[in-house]
Amino acid sequence: MAKSTKAKELSPHERYIAECVALAIGATWDPHDDNSQPAMYDVRLTHADGTPAALEISRAGDDTAFWLEKYCSEPKAAPGEYDWTVTVPAGLGLTPKILAKFLPVLITECEAAGVETPDALPAVQNWFPGAGGPNAAGWYVAARSHGLVMQRFTRSPERPQIAFSLISGGNIDPGLRTLDAWMSGQVTESWFASNVEKLVLSGFDELHLAVSLHDVAVPEDLLVSFMKATGIDSSSALDAGPLTDLWLFAPFAPVFLHWTKGDGWALLDRP
Structure with a gap:
């Protein structure tokens, strides 16, 4: 053929x-x-x-492993006033299926908190129940001194998006x-x-x-x-x-x- x-x-x-x-x-x-x-x-x-x-x-x-990064980097339907994008570090046992189910919970919490810095994150919320390993909220609160939360600049500035990343040492x-x-x-x-x-x-x-x-x-x-x-x-x-x-x-x-x-x-x- x-x-x-x-x-x-x-x-x-x-x-x-x-x-x-x-x-x-x-x-x-x-x-x-x-x-x-x-x-x-x-x-x-x-x-x-x-x-x-x-x-x-x-x-x-x-x-x-790029599939997870690619999935997280593309906007998904979300509750609330804004659209959000969330990335998570490897090692949490997350899959697209889990993310699709539990990301709305995370986004609702973040929007309610008006997240702009790590300290503004809600401290007690199991964002990804059933994901295996430490729950994402507990992990992030424990590691937030090494974390960074920032808005993504988009062509629509009225639609802020959020990224989570763990910095493994080094300097920004x-x-x-x-x-x-x-x-x-x-x-x-x-x-x-x-x-x-x-x-x-x-x-x-x-x-x-x-x-x-x-x-x-x-x-x-x-x-x-x-x-x-x-x-x-x-x-x-x-x-x-x-x-x-x-x-x-x-x-x-x-x-x-x-x-x-x-x-x-x-x-x-x-x-």
Whole structure:
């Protein structure tokens, strides 16, 4: 049976990233991967003068645990006046089914408390009964000196969203001074190399890799620093091989990062 030549449908998350990249460089985009070959890049970018470029959309580490982060990063129906987004650290035994059942309880409590800082969290509420392990409320209250609660900046500022994350030591650095060191370690990993290989096979001169960051693969002090980034104090010394452009996206961050060969990093506002 002949393989389908219809390009695979991108997820909403992937489409959003493709739109951000295309808008930033003044290009249009189209899905490319139709599974007609073993390794194909995701998106074809076309500049105004017709010059093509290849874009692959991936996630740091390509870890299977990313499904939970992705689930939590997408808005769900919620009670109350606002829409909320909640992320939780790994290790609580949570599943999408449990989250769908018990997130309304958590959101109701947070909205009633007007949560803006960890100290404003309700102290006694079993947010995820039956989830296994320590209940989320008890865990968060015990660890809140290492926790961070912040609003996510969205295109609708009247709809605040909330993120929970456990910071495993380290310092929050809005200048992202540790980014180059972390990224230099990632360019030698197999997940990075396999994505670059897909791009090289395109035969194009301009090769873009867009990466979703998540707390399974990224040190949480760096991830939260990304969420609070106000600028970037980094160099252009990163060696990303044949890549011409690297894009980094973090959940709940109002910005994303663009690295270009020779010029280094730039901080861009989400559209």
